[in-house]
Amino acid sequence: MKTAEIRRRFLEHFERAGHTVVPSAPLLFDDPNLLFVNAGMVPFKPYFLQQETPPFDRATSVQKCVRTLDIEEVGKTTRHGTFFQMNGNFSFGDYFKAGAIEHAWGLITGDVSAGGLGIAADDIWVTVLDGDDEARGLWREIAGLPDERIQARGLLDNYWHMGVPGPGGPCSEIYVDRGAAYGPDGGPVVDEDRFLEIWNLVFMQEEITNVSAKDVFDVVGPLPSQNIDTGMGLERVAYLLQGKENLYEIDEVYPVIERASELTGRRYGAEPGDDVRFRVVADHVRSGLMLMGDGVTPGNEARGYVLRRLLRRAVRSMRLLGFEDPALPQLLPVSKDLMRQSYPELEADFARIEQVAYAEEDAFRQTLGKGTQIFDLAAQETKAAGGSVLGGDRAFQLHDTYGFPIDLTLEMAQEQGLEVDADGFRALMAEQRARAKADAKAKKGVHADTGAYRAAFDRFGPTDWQAYTTLSTESRVLAVLGGGESVPALSEGAVGEVVLDRTPFYAESGGQNADAGHLTWDGGAAEVLDVQRPIKGLVVHQVRVTAGELTIDTQLSADVDPEWRRGARQAHSGTHVVHAALREVLGPTALQSGSYNRPGYLRLDFGWNGGLDPEQLHDVEVVSNRALREDLPVSAQYMTLPEAKKWGALALFGETYGEQVRVVEIGGPWSRELCGGTHVERSSQIGTVVLTSDSSVGAGNRRIEAVVGLEGFEYLARERDIVHQVGSLLKATPTDVPAQVQKLLDRLKSTEKELERLKSAQLLGAAADIAGSAEDLDGIAFVGHRAQGAAGGDVRTLALDVRGRLQGRPAVVVVIGDGGGRPSVVVAVNDAARDRGIAANDLIGVVGGPIGGRGGGKPDVAQGGGSDVAGIDAALAQARQAVTEAAR
Structure with a gap:
């Protein structure tokens, strides 16, 4: 049974059982604790933590996941993969243990002709938490499992929690007996190679605290409602039903290995060392494809570094297999064709994906050429000196000067029988980061602990946010915070945070800087320094009290600086205009990957290889300003995400969107983007767009910077004044300045050459x-x-x-x-x-x-x-x- 077919059957099974089918969230889910979504329940965490009210009682999904802790183990074992898909069904105060067991049993043992998976009931074993007699009884009653195939385990194996205070509960894992060829009999407590786990049913029923280990915590009491969270590994079920030995040989992965074998002339299954490299290639190409599909671009930090590492390990594995030519153009399309059945957006966006990937491979091939020579010399010197440890300074030099990732240095050292002074490397990296951050300002208005914000939200609910409709509101102070803790008041000169019942201030998001303005009340005033949303729905104002004292329940006037907002609207609308102009000039693959704007200024990052030539920059500027001159209407409307995508609206990669999204359009279909920012009413109100720079921000990524509105006119005026000053010095008209400057440069070069000739003659004389x-x-x-x-x-x-x-x-x-x-x-x-x-x-x-x-x-x-x-x-x-x- 094909992997996509298993996926389809899973979703249809639960949809028939009244579950809402929830599309997979992007891998770049908005969770400050995660680089990527690493479990199927991650998008539902706010519901399980009771931070938000779920819009459904029961749901099902097939969630894209990436786990990066075991990258070095990929290919060495049959189970480790970076990208995987997690089938899940979820109940929020609806059905509980009996329902979860009944749904799972019906799917896995159901007849294939009726939509089931057709696994023989006699091959199924389960585990339950030791002492969970209810779950044991339900497995006997619903599935008819005998007691010997229901095994009890302790907290380490059969209790689930998030590792922090919050919800938890016992779980029941489902295993399939693969037969005597895979190991001894006796169930999963004896051998988990023969007995393969395919599904975990979590019975979320308790609130826990004082968590210090997986099996060390205190139970506070029962949760207000009992919930179900399950996870079935799609790839595991696929290799079980396809009769394969591991996840690398299933239908969505193995064709990449076949193509790699054709290219290298080596056969999968012939040499264990080669098999590991083939598996690395197949896994990392697919993982890289899915990450780039969700908007990740290679870089040197966080998510970008993970992607860079995956792509470079795949390329290097192909080189170790004997293939020296560019590998990704041969392999990435194969993986795309395999995955597009489940994720059709990969096909539509492949032009951008391959542009990013191939640029990264080209850059890495250059890095390999330079860095490998330096590494080989360092390794030879280390061995010649009788050492077995490559110095941390040499590893740092490879990283800092030649762009060699430390993990690549570690791998190459291991291949030559050497270790690396990783502690010394980390110490040098820490010194470098400390120098780089010496002048950086701390992130404003953010606390690691959101407890005070959560308490305010739980007590007062979401902020009445009116930034789209007004610049001024009459408001009441609900909470005052100092240093992340609730305080009774802020005195004159103090800086703290304030929660209001309603506000006109735009909170920083979507690349737009927060509004500036003032709070005024009888006998007092405060300057608004920053506005943030530390948790969804709650707007928090960072303020400096300039007069009087600010206390809870104070009635005040909240006023946005109108000039600030005007400039912010110009900049944000200008960002949309420049984005549309880039796509018109360069083509549809020039997609925005990030942005920042504040009054009078914008920057926009977009996927593109190589710098823009002067003609292209000129064309982008012309197209942008033509859109301003045409006085295009700017409007915003709300719709569902599928409706917005069908309408052609562009979504920023990595952003998380709710059921209803806001689509901002400028000039109809010319510019349609999902956006929560503030905008002008017509494009002419932007004033002007002046591009000031084009630079690289990593392989396959460029950054455009521009000034707009009054700042744009001032920039042009300064440029004009400079030209007039130079013209005055050269006694030339502004139009003649370039020619006159060129004459001076030519004369200077000629003079320098003559001086060099005379100096050389003098020396030789x-x-x-x-x-x-x-x-x-x-x-x-x-x-x-x-x-x-x-x-x-x-x-x-x-x-x-x-x-x-x-x-x-x-x-x-x-x-x-x-x-x-x-x-x-x-x-x-x-x-x-x-x-x-x-x-x-x-x-x-x-x-x-x-x-x-x-x-x-x-x-x-x-x-x-x-x-x-x-x-x-x-x-x-x-x-x-x-x-x-x-x-x-």
Whole structure:
């Protein structure tokens, strides 16, 4: 049975049983504790935690999941995969243990012709929590299972909770006996290879606290309502029903291995080492595809780093299998064709996905070429010195200078029988991060502990948010917070947080900065510094009290700064305009991946390879400003997410949307996006759009920055003033300035070349005198010369010229230039001096110390540089001493 068919049967089974089919949430679900969705119940957490009221009593889903803790184990075992799909059914105060068991049993043992999975009832074993006699009795009553196939286990195996205070409860796991070929008899308590777990039924019935381990916690009491949360691993069921040995061989994965085998000429199943690499390729290509499908782009932090690591491990595994050409263009389309049946959006968005993936592979191939040579040299030096540990400084150099991920260094070191000083690497990384963050400001208005916010929400409910309709409200203070704790009041000069019953202030979200403004009351005032939503539905204002005292129950006026809001609306609408213009100029794959805007300024990140040329930037700016001139209408309306997608509205990757979404359109279909920001009423109100920069923010990602409105006009005015000033200096009209500047540059280059020629001639003209000053050191002619103002090529030319004038006798020439304030050194030794045992590449090391540098080369010529010109004389003296000792 195909994987997509198992998925379809699961959803239809529960839909027939009255469950609402909930589409999979994006892998980038809005949860501050998770990089990615890692379990099927994650999107339903607010309902289980009673933070929100569920819109249904029972639901079912097939949730996309990614787990990253076991990346190194992928391919080595038959069960570890980064991307997987979790079938689940959920009850919120509706059915409980009996219903969960009845639904599960009906599906797994149901006849295939009637929509079931057709697993033989005699092959099924279950586990229950030791002491859960109710669950044991229900399995006997509903499924007819004998007692010997219902095994009891302790809290470690059969109790579920989230690892924090909250809901918990016993669970019952369903296993299938795969037969004697897979291990000994005796049920899952004896062998979990033969008895394969396929489904876990969680009976959420208790509130727990004081959680210190999976099996160490206190039970507070029963939950107000009993809930069901189940998870069936789709890939596990697939390889069970398809008669395969592991998840890498199922229909949605194995064709990638087949294609990799064709490309490499190696056969899957022939060599264990090769099999691991094939599995890594298949898993990581699919995982990368799904992550990029949900908007993740490769980067050096968090989610982006996980994706980068997956793609690069897949590419390197192909190289280890013997395939040197670009691999992802051969493999990614195969995985897309396999997964599109369940996720048709992959087909529609594949142009963007492959653009991102192939750019990352190209960048990594360059990194491999440079970094591998450096790694091999470091490994050789470590082994030559009798060591078995590659230094943390070398690992850091590979990471910092050559872009080599530490996990790749660890893998390559292991292949050469070396360890890596990971602690030393981490210490250097920590130092680097500390330097980078030294001047960074802490994230404003955010506390790790949301307890005070939760208490306010539980007591007062959601904030009456009126930012779309007004700039001023009469409001009452519901709560005052200081340092994340409830306080009775904020005195004059204090900074704290305030919860109001209603507010006109826009809370920072969707890339739009929070509103600025003031709170005023009888005898007092406060400046609004920031506005956030620490939990869904609750708006919190960070304020500085400028007069009086702010207390709970104070009646006040909340007023948004109208100029601030006007600029914010211009910037946010300008972001939509620039996004639409980019897509018009570059094509539909130039999709926004992030944005930020504040009054007068916007930046927009989008998927694209390579920089935009001046003509493209000009076209984007022209298209943007044409949209402003056409005075396009701007409107917002609400609809369901499927309706919005059908309507052609663009959704920002990684955002989480509710049942109803807000679609903002500018000029009808020209720009339709899901957006919760504030906007102008017509495009002309944006004023102007001036692009100020185009830069890279990672492989396959660009960033456009622009100014709008009055700030845009001011930017253009400054540019005009600069042109007029330059024109005045050149005595040229503004239109003639570029030509006049080019003439100056050409003249400057010509003059510089002439100066270089004269300087070189002067240096070479002195070569005869310098050679004539050679000192005889026991039969060796030695020249140690400081070349004032010389650098690089001039120093080398002078040293070789002087050596040439000293033929016929052993000669050593050391010339150090001080041009540019940094020492440049060249050592030249003739054949006769080399016969006396003197080598240039040995002397360069002697010279390097006093000038704070190093160098290298061959026995006849070596060169290097340094950082301290004050050490030149000492360096020449040390060179003389070394030649003297060698001559004896």
